[in-house]
Amino acid sequence: MPVPRQDPKAALMHSLYLQGHSLAEVGRAFGVSRQTVFKMLSQRGLKLRSKSPPIMVVEFAGTRYTRRANGYFASTSNPRTYLHRDIYEKAHGPIPDGLEVHHKNEDKTDNRLGNLELMRSSDHGKLHSLVLGRGVSTRFKKKMG
Numbered sequence: 001m002p003v004p005r006q007d008p009k010a011a012l013m014h015s016l017y018l019q020g021h022s023l024a025e026v027g028r029a030f031g032v033s034r035q036t037v038f039k040m041l042s043q044r045g046l047k048l049r050s051k052s053p054p055i056m057v058v059e060f061a062g063t064r065y066t067r068r069a070n071g072y073f074a075s076t077s078n079p080r081t082y083l084h085r086d087i088y089e090k091a092h093g094p095i096p097d098g099l100e101v102h103h104k105n106e107d108k109t110d111n112r113l114g115n116l117e118l119m120r121s122s123d124h125g126k127l128h129s130l131v132l133g134r135g136v137s138t139r140f141k142k143k144m145g
C-alpha cells in the first residue's frame with residue numbers, strides 16, 4: 001500500500017476504507033467528517049473507490065460467495081456461510097465453539113489460508129473494537145469473522 005508520508009492514522013483510515021467501510025463510517029470511527037477523511041486520503045495519493053464498485057464474487061469448493069456490506073464474503077445459497085470460515089474449516093476441520101476466524105492483515109478480501117487464524121471470540125471482539133473504534137464496531141460486531 002503506497003503511503004508517501006509516514007502517517008499511521010491515514011494508513012489505518014485507508015485500510016478500513018478498503019475493507020468496505022464508507023468514508024463517512026471511517027470518519028465516524030475517527031471523530032472527523034467524511035470530507036476530512038477524503039482529503040487525508042486523496043492528499044496522500046491513496047486510492048479511492050470509484051462511484052460504482054464492481055460486485056465481487058468469489059467461488060470456493062463449488063459455492064458462490066458475494067461480498068457483503070460488512071466487507072466479508074458470504075455464500076449466496078443456504079446455509080449462508082462465510083468464505084473465510086469455510087476455507088479455514090476445509091483445511092483444519094470444524095471451528096470449535098468460542099473461536100472465530102480472524103484475517104491477520106485485516107483485509108477481509110484476502111482469504112488465503114495463511115491470512116486466517118483462530119482467535120477466542122472475546123479477544124477477536126476486543127481487537128476489532130480497538131481497530132475500528134466504537135462507532136463502526138458495534139454495527140459490525142455481530143457479523144465479524
Ligand SMILES: [Zn+2]
Pocket residue numbers: 101102103124128144145
Ligand atoms: Zn477479525
